[in-house]
Amino acid sequence: MPNSSHATPPSDAGRGPSSIAARAMGGLRPTAASYLDGLNEEQRRAVEATEGPVLVLAGAGTGKTRVLTTRIAHLISTGRARPFDILSVTFTNKAAREMKHRIGTLVGPAGEGMPWLGTFHAIGTKILRRHAELVGLKSDFTILGTDDQLRLMKQVLKDQNIDEKRWPARALGHVIDGWKNRGLGPDQIPAGEAQAFAFGKGGDLYTAYQARLVTLNAVDFGDLLLLCLKLWRENPEVLTIYQDKFRYILVDEYQDTNVAQYLWLRLLGQTRKNIACVGDDDQSIYGWRGAEVDNILRFEHDFPGAVVVRLERNYRSTGHILAAASGLIAKNQGRLGKTLRTEDELGEPVTVSGAWDSEEEARLLAESIESLQAKQHPLSEIAVLVRISAQMREIEDRFVQLGLPYRVIGGPRFYERAEIRDALAYLRATKNPSDDLAFERIVNTPKRGLGDATLQQLHLYARAEQVPLLHAARKLCETDELKPRVRSTLRALTESFSRWARLVESNPHSEVAQTILEESGYTEMWQKEKSADAAGRLENLKEFVRSMEEFPDMGAFLEHVSLVMEASEAEGADRVSLMTLHAAKGLEFDTVFLPGWEDGLFPNQRALDESGRAGLEEERRLAHVGLTRARKRAKLSFAVNRRIHGLWSSTIPSRFIDELPETAVDVIEAPAHFSAGASRFDRNPQPFGSSYGTPGWQRAQANTGQGNGGSGNFGKGAAHTTARGFGASPGGGRGGPRQIEGELIAKSTGAPSAFETGMRVLHTKFGPGDVAAVDGNKLTVDFDKAGRKMVLDSFLQPA
C-alpha cells in the first residue's frame, strides 16, 4: 500500500482534453499556461491528473494550496469546467478565503464566482436551503451555535426528567455530536450505543433533541452535513442533480474529514469519480472531534484506480528542522509514509533546553525572543506554540512584564462572544418571531425582572397552545395570569419586537440593529458595566453593527454571521504570535518556540488515557505539525516543575524529545544554577516536587530503586545520561535530601542561600523587592512592581 506513488497523467479514453482530438489540438492552444510554470514534477502531475480519483499526499510545506488552486485554474482555463461546475471544499473559512483569493490571482475574473467553493458547512447550508422542505424544515431555518445547542440539550434533559448532574448536557451534546460526525441519524444508532447514555435513554434523547430542532426550524452544525445525507438518500433525484452539477470535486485537508463528510463526498463523487483529495496523514490532529485518519488511509480502496501523488519536496524549513520533524513522525505506525526533503541548507539545529519551572521557562523564552529582536528579527516572524491554552498565562505574564508586544491567535471567535450572541439573538427574534431560543436568550438580558418563574409560565403556555414563546408572551399579557409588574414589562418587550419587526421592513438593517440594541437597553447595560472588558464589548457591538452594512439584508447577514464571522484581526503590528499547536496548523514562521515538552502535558496524559496508542500517535503528529511550522529555527523546551491547577508538580521531559534524531538537535545545557550537569535526555523524575501524590511524584517513587526503570520508556532512542540530579533545592523543609540511584542530590549551587526572609533585594529583571521565604536557592520575593515571584538567588543581589 505505501508505494503506489507512480502516478502518471491519466490518458483517459474518450472525452476530455486528453482525447485524441484534444491532443491533436494541443499545440494549437495558447501556449501552455503560465500558471503551470514553477511547479515541480509531482505538483504538476497532481494538477494535470484531472480525470478520475486522485489522492495528493502533501507533506508540510510542499505547496499543497498551490496545487489545489492551480488545479482549479487548470480545469477552468482548459475548458474542462466552468467555475460553477467545480465543488471545492475546505474546513475553515480562512482556507476558503485564501483559495478564492489565490484562484483570483491565477485566472483573473474567470475564476470569480466559484459559488461552490467553501466549507463543508457553508455548502451544506446552501444545498439544504434549496430543499429544506424535503427534510422537514423551512428554507429560512436558523443555524444554532454551540451555546444554543447546549441550552436545547438542557431542556431536553429536563423534559425527560434526567438528573443533569449525573448526565450533564455537555456530555449528551458530545455523544450526539459523535453520532452526527459518524453520519448517524437518530434511527441509525447501533443498539449498543444507544444504551450508553443515561441508562439507555441516549437514543430517545437524540430523537427528542432532533424533534425540538424541527419545531424550532433550526439545525445545529452537525445537521448541515447529516441532513444532506438524509436528503440525498431519501430523494435520489435530488442527489442526481448534484452529481451532475459537480463535474469536479476538490477536497482540502482530507485527513480531517469525519465519516459524515466522507459519506457526503462519496455520494457526490460516485458517478463522475472526478474527486481529488489533498491531505497529509501526518497532520491529522483532529481525531478527538471526529476526524478519521482512516479516510485518507483507505482512499485507494474506496476509489479504485486512484492516482496517488506524493509531494515530498519541502520548500519551507531548513534541513535540521525537517530532519527533526521527520525523525519524530517516523515513530508513528499506521501512516502512508512520506519522506520530506529539502534542498535548503541544514541551518540551525533544533534546540532543546530545560528550565527549573514553568516560570523560568517563560523567562528564558522571553529572553530568547528579546535577543532575536535585538538582532533585528521581526517579532511577527516569531511564534510560541503551546499544547494547551493554560500554558499561555505564564508566558503572557512574562511578555507583559517585559512590554514585549504579542498577540494571541485563536481563542473565542468573534461570533461566540456573549455580546455578539446576545445582539444576534435580538436580531433573530425580531426577524423570526418563532425563534424561541433567541427570545429566551435575551428575554432577561439586560435584567428586566423576567426571570425563571416567568419563563416557566411562558413555556407552559406556549406548549399548551402550540405557539412560539413570543406569541405566548403576547397572549399572556392579555390575561391576568401575570403579576402586574411582570405583565407590563413583558408587554413592553413584545411591543418592542413588533415595532422592530416593522422597522426591518422599511429601513436599512444596520440602522434598525442599532435602534434595537439601544431601545432594548442592551447597549446601556454594557455602558453601565464597569468591568475591564466592557469597553471592548461595546467596541465589538459597534463592529458588529458596522459589518452589517456589507450585506444586502438582514437575512444575508444572519446567515453569514452564523457560519463564518470572525474577529477582524488588527494586522500589521510587529508582534509575537502566541497560540496552541492546533491553531498553528497551516501557518509558518521563521522562528518557532515550543515550550512545555513534558510527559503528561505533551504528549497529553488525557489523550493517552482516552485513546491509548492512537492518542499517542496523534500527539506525535501534533509535535510534527509544531516543528514543521518553523522555517529557520525551532526551539523546544521543558520545565521540571510546573504548576497544574494551582499545584506545583514535578514533571519529566517529553518522550518525544528522546525521539528526535540527535544529529538535528542541539542541547542547550541547563544554566549552572539549575543543574549540576544534567542532560536533557535525563528522564529520571525529580523527586522533590513540592506536592506529593502528583503523578510525577508517584512515578518518582516507583522509579527509586528500580535502576534505570523509568516509566517504561528507557532503553530506546538516544543514550541517556545517568541521573546526577537536577540539583536545586533538596526539597526545602519538606523532607531533606533524597537519594536516587544511590546518589545524593546535591544542593544546586552548593552553598546555602545567602539571603534571609525579610531582606531587601534587587532582581535583574523584576527590580527591588522583599524576600518572603527561602527554600534552598529558590526564594519567594515580593517585588514592588512585579508582585510575588519565585526566583533563583543567582539573579538577586542584596539591595
Place this chain on the structure above:
DNA sequence: GGTACGCGGATTTTT
C-alpha cells in the same frame, strides 16, 4: 428575582 459565596472540575476546537 437578584446577588454572594462555595464547590468541583479543569485539553486540543471548526463549523
Place this chain on the structure above:
DNA sequence: TCCGCGTACC
C-alpha cells in the same frame, strides 16, 4: 489557580 454553576440568602 481560576472559572462556572448551584445554592442560600436578601
